[in-house]
Amino acid sequence: MPNDALQDSLAEKRWLNALAEGDPTALGGLYELYGERIFRYTFRMLGNRTDAEDATAETFLRVVRRSAELRADGAFRTWLFRIARNLCIDKLRQHKLMELPPDAQYSGAEERTTLRVTVHQALNDLPLEYREPLIYCDLEEMSAKEAADILKISVPALKSRLYRGRRALRDKLGSAMERTQ
Amino acid sequence: MSNELYNKLVDLYAGRELTSELDQELEAAAAADQTLRQDMVSLRKAVDLLKADASPDYTEESYQRILMKLYARGATIQPKAPDPVHLQYHLPMQG
Numbered sequence: 001m002p003n004d005a006l007q008d009s010l011a012e013k014r015w016l017n018a019l020a021e022g023d024p025t026a027l028g029g030l031y032e033l034y035g036e037r038i039f040r041y042t043f044r045m046l047g048n049r050t051d052a053e054d055a056t057a058e059t060f061l062r063v064v065r066r067s068a069e070l071r072a073d074g075a076f077r078t079w080l081f082r083i084a085r086n087l088c089i090d091k092l093r094q095h096k097l098m099e100l101p102p103d104a105q106y107s108g109a110e111e112r113t114t115l116r117v118t119v120h121q122a123l124n125d126l127p128l129e130y131r132e133p134l135i136y137c138d139l140e141e142m143s144a145k146e147a148a149d150i151l152k153i154s155v156p157a158l159k160s161r162l163y164r165g166r167r168a169l170r171d172k173l174g175s176a177m178e179r180t181q
Numbered sequence: 182m183s184n185e186l187y188n189k190l191v192d193l194y195a196g197r198e199l200t201s202e203l204d205q206e207l208e209a210a211a212a213a214d215q216t217l218r219q220d221m222v223s224l225r226k227a228v229d230l231l232k233a234d235a236s237p238d239y240t241e242e243s244y245q246r247i248l249m250k251l252y253a254r255g256a257t258i259q260p261k262a263p264d265p266v267h268l269q270y271h272l273p274m275q276g
Binding site for chain 2: 024025027028031035036039040043044049052053054056057058060061064115116119120123134138139162163166167169170173177
């Protein structure tokens, strides 16, 4: 295990024990450890900063409320992402009802920015069953096993969705990709 | 080789999951097959573009706003940084 991963794993264990003992600083510790990853994930799922901040805060509040379900057996991250995922799906349903536009805040050279927005838009246009494996495996760099555990599906099913998702993304990117060649 | 098998190999090629030997073999096969070559190149390009997509910025403002939401909902939390500037000083209207 790389040094950073080992340290994170030890820190996670320490904060989970603290949470189990009712230590009021435990939530802050877990937020320091996972806040950025959960924010990035929720931003990618929801497409806007305000909703991502709400979903991130609510994810950590649910960790405290549901801490009795916790086991310090290495499955915390999967459990945390599942909570965040459920919140995102609820928010996406609300968006569908209200038709809120996503906000893509990017910086950089104009051509690069245009391409990023195109990739972001193409990803957002994919059905959720394809989008999620791409976020977990290609953007968050999780293993297929971890992504499959979060989605509660088998690894072959995850891979099948991942490969179909990549093909669907390529089809959506279409002409934008040709311009980069 | 069947189309289905080629598709599976192209999926693995695009995600750079093949060994270098298989990678080269597939590229050699694609040299004589324009459709296969187009499929391989475009799919790998799409995956590379996605992976190069920059992470959303996790700004200090976002960090603080999430903390505020946690406080507002009654969570006890120890921030990593001192209070933000706007909370460090009393405004005149607060006396």
